[in-house]
Amino acid sequence: MGISDLIAGFLQDSLDEAEDGVLEVQRSDLAQKFNCVPSQINYVMSTRFSPERGYIVESRRGGNGYIRITRVRVDRQTLLMHVINSLGQEMDLPSARAIVSNLTQSGAVEQNLGQALMAAISDKALKAVPRENRDAVRADIMKQVLILQV
Numbered sequence: 001m002g003i004s005d006l007i008a009g010f011l012q013d014s015l016d017e018a019e020d021g022v023l024e025v026q027r028s029d030l031a032q033k034f035n036c037v038p039s040q041i042n043y044v045m046s047t048r049f050s051p052e053r054g055y056i057v058e059s060r061r062g063g064n065g066y067i068r069i070t071r072v073r074v075d076r077q078t079l080l081m082h083v084i085n086s087l088g089q090e091m092d093l094p095s096a097r098a099i100v101s102n103l104t105q106s107g108a109v110e111q112n113l114g115q116a117l118m119a120a121i122s123d124k125a126l127k128a129v130p131r132e133n134r135d136a137v138r139a140d141i142m143k144q145v146l147i148l149q150v
Contacts (some may be wrong), residue, residue, distance in 0.1 A: 006047040007034055007041065021071040028065070041067070051082055053102055077150050079108045084146050089143065090135035096121050096142060109149065117145050 001055065007030065015023045031038045041061075049055040049069055057097070058068040083099060091099075104114035119125060121138045129137050 003034060003036055003040060004044050004047070007036075007044045010034075011044070011049070015069055015071060022068065023070075024066055026065070026068055027059075030067075045069075048099070050102060051079075051086075053106060054079075076108045079103075079106065080146055080150050083108075084143055084150070085105045087139055087143055087146075089139060091139040091142060092135055093121070093123060093138065096138055099142070109146075113145075113149070117142070120145070120148075 010033075011023065011025070015021070023029075025036050027041050030041050035039070037114070045057050045059070045067060049057050054072055054074070056070045056072055058070075060066055080103075083103065087099075100109070100114045100118055103109040104111050109117075121141050123134065126134045126137055
């Protein structure tokens with residue numbers, strides 16, 4: 001089990017114990033507890049506690065910096081609209097893979113649709129598109145498929 005898994009597990013357990021679904025922790029305390037750099041904490045926050053997974057993360061940096069994680073429950077349509085609105089003009093394959101994975105894990109997108117979407121936006125499917133344009137085409141495909149799901 002990697003350090004990211006340990007940090008995420010600790011935060012998830014702490015969040016489960018929080019009565020109001022809100023956890024506030026010091027970034028420096030977490031980094032010290034897990035003997036890692038603060039950027040590792042940031043990585044866990046951005047990959048494991050994203051809006052697509054049902055969390056809002058607020059962060060303040062500096063000496064008394066903190067991280068506040070709030071578990072939210074949003075309906076499927078709201079979640080999909082948030083994802084659509086957060087997609088940029090371009091999207092690389094690893095980012096697309098992470099978003100599709102998060103959406104299928106949360107149940108916002110059916111597993112078979114997630115697999116079909118991944119096939120449609122893969123480099124193999126886009127091989128006729130010039131390499132420098134693939135990320136833009138990939139983002140457009142993602143947006144259009146997700147819009148149809150709203």
